[in-house]
Amino acid sequence: MTLPPPSLSALHGLLCAALLCAVATGDAQARTDTAQPAADQTALRLTQALGTCFADPDGIDADTTVTLRFRLLDDGKLGGVPRRVGNVNRTGDEQKLYFHGLQTLYDCVPLPINDAGGEFDVVMTATGVDRLYASQDAPPPVETVATDPAPATAETEAALGLDRTARRELQLRLRLIGFDPRGVDGVFGPNTRSAISTWQETAGFAASGYLDATQLEDLRAQSEAEFAAYEPPRARTTPTRQRVRVRICRKTGILGIKFCRYEYR
Numbered sequence: 671m672t673l674p675p676p677s678l679s680a681l682h683g684l685l686c687a688a689l690l691c692a693v694a695t696g697d698a699q700a701r702t703d704t705a706q707p708a709a710d711q712t713a714l715r716l717t718q719a720l721g722t723c724f725a726d727p728d729g730i731d732a733d734t735t736v737t738l739r740f741r742l743l744d745d746g747k748l749g750g751v752p753r754r755v756g757n758v759n760r761t762g763d764e765q766k767l768y769f770h771g772l773q774t775l776y777d778c779v780p781l782p783i784n785d786a787g788g789e790f791d792v793v794m795t796a797t798g799v800d801r802l803y804a805s806q807d808a809p810p811p812v813e814t815v816a817t818d819p820a821p822a823t824a825e826t827e828a829a830l831g832l833d834r835t836a837r838r839e840l841q842l843r844l845r846l847i848g849f850d851p852r853g854v855d856g857v858f859g860p861n862t863r864s865a866i867s868t869w870q871e872t873a874g875f876a877a878s879g880y881l882d883a884t885q886l887e888d889l890r891a892q893s894e895a896e897f898a899a900y901e902p903p904r905a906r907t908t909p910t911r912q913r914v915r916v917r918i919c920r921k922t923g924i925l926g927i928k929f930c931r932y933e934y935r
Contacts, residue, residue: 713790715782717802720792723778727770730796734763737793738771739805744787746780751847751892754874755791762819765884767794772891821876822885830886840881843893844869846900 740752752775754768771794789805832840834856841854841862849869852861863879870877873892875885890897919930 712783713802713804715784716790716792717799719781720774720778720799720802724774724794724798726797727766730763730766730770732796734767735793735795735800736764736767736771737791738768738775739789739791740775741789742781742783742787744783746783746787748775748779748895749787762884763796765819765888767796769887769891770794773894776891776895819876819884821878822870822880822882823878824880826882827880830881830883839897840886840889841865842900843889843897846896847893 736754737756738752739755741749743749752772771792774794775792790802791805792802793800837858838854838856841851841856841858844851844862844865845854847869849865849872850861851865853859858866866881867877867879869889870879870885873885873888875888881889913934916933916935917930918933919928921928
């Protein structure tokens with residue numbers, strides 16, 4: 671049995687339906703392509719910018735990774751101090767890489783954010799930036815057992831060889847980032863020890879009031895921006911009074927003879 675050929679009206683209807691479907695599919699795809707890459711393009715710009723500032727650190731195992739969470743303001747500057755997230759095993763290499771990542775972020779600001787600040791996570795390795803994404807897209811952490819380093823002691827601090835000038839600098843750095851040692855005199859007394867302990871708790875170290883090499887590097891990295899912008903107060907100078915030549919006269923003897931001389935006062 672031979673079927674009759676479709677009518678022109680039927681062919682027209684099928685063609686219109688096909689065209690409408692294609693248009694609808696194209697619009698949906700276009701919306702997906704424009705919405706999704708907006709976040710991807712921001713992450714790509716930030717990754718490229720950080721990559722240009724990252725210098726390979728020396729002496730860090732190639733398998734070491736750390737994740738830093740940082741907040742960017744609309745002008746591309748950092749809002750607060752970046753912090754470590756995820757599995758925080760404070761090994762020596764991870765601590766070094768963390769400090770190196772902090773310095774990379776501080777060196778790179780302002781970052782190209784196009785007036786759309788937010789919170790981001792960046793995964794860094796010993797060779798550079800591995801990946802970067804918005805913090806809300808962070809993968810769930812894998813549970814591991816964290817290993818905390820031993821607290822710093824008087825011996826670890828003595829090994830740093832800090833002279834009085836270096837101690838004054840550290841006291842100033844503590845004060846600039848909100849941990850006031852109640853004086854910048856180069857003497858680590860009770861107030862300075864208390865300020866160090868408070869900073870250690872905030873930075874995730876065991877609070878002992880003493881520093882070691884890792885903590886010293888961390889403190890300097892965290893306070894570098896404030897320390898670089900610090901301008902010491904100018905010392906007050908007492909103006910030198912101009913000396914004036916003065917004539918002094920007095921009478922002497924029975925006859926009252928007047929004698930005069932000049933002095934500078």
